[in-house]
Amino acid sequence: MTSPAAASDRPPESPGPSRRELNKAATRQAITEAALGQLRSKGPGNFTVEDIADSAGISRRTFFNYFNSTEAAITAVTFSFLDKALQQFRLRPAGEPFLESAQAALVALADPMTAAPMAELYSLGKSNPQLSRSELEAWDHCTAEIIAAARERFSEGTGVELDELYLRALAGSVISCGKAAMDVWLARCGGSLTAESLSILRQLLIDSMGLLGSGFALPAAGQEGSRAASAAVPSTATPSPDRH
Numbered sequence: 001m002t003s004p005a006a007a008s009d010r011p012p013e014s015p016g017p018s019r020r021e022l023n024k025a026a027t028r029q030a031i032t033e034a035a036l037g038q039l040r041s042k043g044p045g046n047f048t049v050e051d052i053a054d055s056a057g058i059s060r061r062t063f064f065n066y067f068n069s070t071e072a073a074i075t076a077v078t079f080s081f082l083d084k085a086l087q088q089f090r091l092r093p094a095g096e097p098f099l100e101s102a103q104a105a106l107v108a109l110a111d112p113m114t115a116a117p118m119a120e121l122y123s124l125g126k127s128n129p130q131l132s133r134s135e136l137e138a139w140d141h142c143t144a145e146i147i148a149a150a151r152e153r154f155s156e157g158t159g160v161e162l163d164e165l166y167l168r169a170l171a172g173s174v175i176s177c178g179k180a181a182m183d184v185w186l187a188r189c190g191g192s193l194t195a196e197s198l199s200i201l202r203q204l205l206i207d208s209m210g211l212l213g214s215g216f217a218l219p220a221a222g223q224e225g226s227r228a229a230s231a232a233v234p235s236t237a238t239p240s241p242d243r244h
Contacts, residue, residue, distance in 0.1 A: 028066050028076070030056045035073035036117060044074075044130040075137040078118040082142055084109060086149055094156045099213035101153070102174065106206045112198035119201055122182050123191035139175055146171040177208035 017025070034055035038047040049070055053063045067073040088105035096104075109115075121138070125131040147167045154162050181204035189197040 027056075027058065027062070029080070031058065031063060031066055031073055032076045032080075032117075035070065036077050036120070038070075039074060039121075039124065044124075044128055044134075071134050071137065074121065074131070075134045075141065077121050078138045079141065081109075081115050081118040082145060084114055086145060089149055090152075094153070097213070098150060098153055098170070099174075099209055103206055103209040103213065106202065106209065109202065112195055112202045115198050115201055115205075116193050119182070119185070119191070119198060120193055123186060126186060126191075139179070142178070143168075143171045143175050146174055173212055174209070177212050178205060181205045181208040 031052060034052045037055060038051050042051075047070065049063055050060055052070060052073060053060050056063075063073075067076065085102075085105050088108040089101050091108075092101035092104055121131070122135070125135040147170075150167050150170055151162065181201065185197075185201040185204050189200055
């Protein structure tokens with residue numbers, strides 16, 4: 001039986017999205033998938049807004065209702081993973097430490113294929129400098145979203161508004177750990193988008209949040225090997241609390 005105190009920690013349930021919101025989300029998804037398809041087949045800089053619109057089955061005008069450039073559409077490929085992670089983050093109890101919630105949110109994304117578009121764009125960006133602008137825009141978007149989520153969490157949990165330096169340092173640390181996980185995954189798996197490879201990426205992201213939450217404490221003897229061995233298996237362990 002759930003205690004009243006535990007129930008009060010849960011965020012209030014919000015009504016589901018309207019049909020109009022679902023239609024807009026579907027259109028946006030179709031555009032980003034079309035952009036990624038053009039990127040795969042033609043390479044960066046070799047396709048236009050019209051190419052993306054035709055592939056998505058929409059008009060040029062509709063494209064500009066969602067994105068202002070081909071680069072913006074490409075960048076948005078990575079957003080679905082972040083949006084899903086933030087949805088899970090906001091379901092966590094308001095009083096839970098930030099990094100513990102971040103780790104739990106990644107654990108909740110049980111399907112490793114959720115990370116496939118983000119991983120694919122990251123791999124393409126490493127091999128093609130022309131995508132560096134899109135990659136930078138994607139990380140900037142992630143940073144802004146994490147700052148917003150952190151501000152919302154601390155405001156709800158303590159009623160105190162944290163200063164900008166704290167928020168930006170926290171978000172920057174999370175992003176840096178995410179990049180480190182992506183780099184290790186790319187070196188280890190070569191950008192493979194199989195379910196096994198993406199499970200490793202998911203576990204590396206979870207582990208990177210655990211390292212940040214522990215203050216980068218050195219693992220005890222034997223733990224490093226067990227972490228590597230578990231990288232291909234989705235974690236069900238309780239995340240380590242952070243110090244915030």
